[in-house]
Amino acid sequence: MKRKRGLISELRAAQRKSLVFLAGISLVLGAAISAQAALLAEAVEKIFVQRASFSSVAAVLGVLLAVMAVRTLLSYGNGRIGLYMAARAKTAMRAAVLRKLAHASVPVALRGQTGGKVSVTLDAVDESDSYFSQYLPRMIEAAVIPILILAIVFSQHVNSGLIMLITAPFIPIFMVLVGLTTKNKSEEKFTQLADFSGTFLGSLQGLVSLKLFGRTHHQQQEIERSSLGYRDATMGILRIAFTNTFMLESIVMLSIGIVALELALQLLVFKSLSFHTAFLILLLVPEYYSLLKNTGTAFHNGRTSMGAVRKVEEMLTGIREGEAPTDGDSGTGKTGGSIEIDLADKADKPERPNLDVLRMPLSIGMKDVRFQYAPDSFKLSASSLAFEPGQHIAIVGKSGSGKTTLLHLIAGLLKPTAGEVLVNGYPLAQYTEASWFDHVGYITQHPYIFSGTFADNIAIGSGRDVTRSEVVQAAEAAGLAALAAELEQGYDTFVGEGGRGLSGGEKQRLALARAFLKRPAVILFDEPTVGLDLQTERILQQSIAELASKATMITVAHRLYTIRHANRIIVMDNGAILDSGSHKELLARLPQYAEMVDAGRKGGFA
Ligand code: ADP
Numbered sequence: 001m002k003r004k005r006g007l008i009s010e011l012r013a014a015q016r017k018s019l020v021f022l023a024g025i026s027l028v029l030g031a032a033i034s035a036q037a038a039l040l041a042e043a044v045e046k047i048f049v050q051r052a053s054f055s056s057v058a059a060v061l062g063v064l065l066a067v068m069a070v071r072t073l074l075s076y077g078n079g080r081i082g083l084y085m086a087a088r089a090k091t092a093m094r095a096a097v098l099r100k101l102a103h104a105s106v107p108v109a110l111r112g113q114t115g116g117k118v119s120v121t122l123d124a125v126d127e128s129d130s131y132f133s134q135y136l137p138r139m140i141e142a143a144v145i146p147i148l149i150l151a152i153v154f155s156q157h158v159n160s161g162l163i164m165l166i167t168a169p170f171i172p173i174f175m176v177l178v179g180l181t182t183k184n185k186s187e188e189k190f191t192q193l194a195d196f197s198g199t200f201l202g203s204l205q206g207l208v209s210l211k212l213f214g215r216t217h218h219q220q221q222e223i224e225r226s227s228l229g230y231r232d233a234t235m236g237i238l239r240i241a242f243t244n245t246f247m248l249e250s251i252v253m254l255s256i257g258i259v260a261l262e263l264a265l266q267l268l269v270f271k272s273l274s275f276h277t278a279f280l281i282l283l284l285v286p287e288y289y290s291l292l293k294n295t296g297t298a299f300h301n302g303r304t305s306m307g308a309v310r311k312v313e314e315m316l317t318g319i320r321e322g323e324a325p326t327d328g329d330s331g332t333g334k335t336g337g338s339i340e341i342d343l344a345d346k347a348d349k350p351e352r353p354n355l356d357v358l359r360m361p362l363s364i365g366m367k368d369v370r371f372q373y374a375p376d377s378f379k380l381s382a383s384s385l386a387f388e389p390g391q392h393i394a395i396v397g398k399s400g401s402g403k404t405t406l407l408h409l410i411a412g413l414l415k416p417t418a419g420e421v422l423v424n425g426y427p428l429a430q431y432t433e434a435s436w437f438d439h440v441g442y443i444t445q446h447p448y449i450f451s452g453t454f455a456d457n458i459a460i461g462s463g464r465d466v467t468r469s470e471v472v473q474a475a476e477a478a479g480l481a482a483l484a485a486e487l488e489q490g491y492d493t494f495v496g497e498g499g500r501g502l503s504g505g506e507k508q509r510l511a512l513a514r515a516f517l518k519r520p521a522v523i524l525f526d527e528p529t530v531g532l533d534l535q536t537e538r539i540l541q542q543s544i545a546e547l548a549s550k551a552t553m554i555t556v557a558h559r560l561y562t563i564r565h566a567n568r569i570i571v572m573d574n575g576a577i578l579d580s581g582s583h584k585e586l587l588a589r590l591p592q593y594a595e596m597v598d599a600g601r602k603g604g605f606a
Helices: 002-013 014-048 054-103 106-110 114-127 127-154 158-167 170-205 209-214 218-268 275-317 401-413 433-437 454-459 469-479 481-486 504-520 534-550 562-563 583-589 593-601
Strands: 362-374 377-387 392-397 418-423 442-444 520-527 552-556 570-575 576-581
Touching: 002 054, 002 127, 002 275, 014 054, 014 127, 014 275, 014 562, 054 114, 054 127, 054 275, 054 433, 114 127, 127 158, 127 275, 127 504, 158 218, 158 275, 170 209, 170 218, 170 275, 218 275, 218 552, 377 401, 377 593, 392 401, 392 562, 401 552, 401 570, 442 504, 454 469, 454 534, 469 481, 469 504, 469 534, 481 552, 504 534, 520 534, 570 593, 576 583, 583 593
Parallel strands: 392 552, 392 570, 442 520, 520 552
Antiparallel strands: 362 377, 362 418, 570 576
16 A cells, blocks of 8 residues: 555656646636636626626626636646646656566566556556546646635625535545545456456467367356456446436535525625625636536546556556466466566666676586475475586476476576575576576477567577578578478568468477577577477487587487487486486486386387
8 A cells, every 4th residue: 555655656756847837827727717707797797787888898808808718728738737747657657567577587577467467557557647637637726726716705705605615525525435436446447357358368379279178168258257347347437437426416506506595695685795796706606616526527537547556556566465376378277377486676676786797608506496386386406406518418307397397497487485596606696687598598399489570580589680691590500491491481481470380390490590599508408298200300409419519508308319418417306306417327326217218218208
């Protein structure tokens, strides 16, 4: 709750100048409204009571017209300032959201329903508009103008002033009551929208799996459920808004009626009031209530916007305490959300000195590393491991023994629950993510292909501008030359979503081409479990060997060939490192290893 005020007041503080300007304009606007009423009363009195000639009224009417023009201009000016403030605040928030996403460590960025998170956060930024464009200008007007009007009425006729003073608080009290209920409703609406977006995106991403498993009907019902939930939340807010408007109008009409009745009695029965005064007050009263009423509407909008700003703030500061993280694609069964992560925004306040430059060659080590995805689940422990620069290491073990998890810990994609991954003797956490990723190439089993041309997809590996000939060289080194020649538009063929699909082997070679462009000092390789055709496998093997000739390579290995050629093999079992050594050493001393190799020979490696 404390942080909520944080973002709003921060955004407000950044606009102090505009707020002072708004207050100034509101004051002049108040004067213009009062002057307009006084001039109108004057003109009406002259024409209808004194029956003065047109020429003697003309001057008053002329000034009245000028005041009306000024009033319109001032209202317009207030609106413009509000829009300007909203635009500035939204730009600042969008920039903060993008900065957060760009600088957040990879586990943070991967956490939760990414689709839901981004779409809802950017929608929330838009919804925050009315806080600045309406709520603040109206609130400032309400703080200045009604007091001015009240002072004038009091100076003219105390009874009317008292009625206005007594009836006025009903409007804000009513507003606060309604505002508080809408605030909760608006937060509920955003939660429903996040749920809806997430379910929808999750279903789209997992469409193939859903179809294969005959779950489309179930998912359809799920989408319907979440869309109905969103509709109900929106209708709930609208219902409150409509009732709110109706009640406000009733209070205002009643109040104006009471003042008018009192004025009529004073004017006609007691004859204690001049026509000019009575008419002036009668003109000012609707202005007074209409300002308070506008404040009511603005307050309602402001509350909705505050709910939105709060959503943005939550995204910026991390995930709400105690909120169960959710995973977009529940079909995988792996909940990426439960990873223990550092929620601090590294970009804004570096908590420790970040080492930017990595010394070459790189040595990698592990010191008492412990990791758990969630309490009471799979545990990984690696007490002490050290890889020399240039070594080729193979990680082997049964499926589910923690090989990929270990690789992700080394890559820095997961953070150890305890202990440290060491790079050149320093904890990995001390390096900036960018400087570490500059030296790491990760070839996964399912590399991501972006929607773009074949060349773009390779070039993305370098992180810099590269020439076409560099791309072609990398593609050739990764054994992609033949494929490029086969493609209709060569390197300019569109691949990925909406373009030509690529086979598993082609995708891995594309990932290799990316690595060739980057020439990383550390290569992390998740060897394919599925059998590729012999030709592809040979090309991959050759390319990897060339790429790894000057790098440290850590492979989650499934091929006997890879294992035999590794300098060192790490055998994992149930999250622990059973042993490590050369192929020969392990064959001699670890019966499980010998068994595994034997099974591997028969084609059954994990
Ligand atoms: P391997 O690569 O040896 O097959 P993994 O490292 O992928 O093994 O998995 C080790 C264990 O951790 C398995 O029990 C797996 O179910 C679990 N696991 C993997 N990823 C996640 C995740 N994101 N959330 C929770 N548990 C996970």
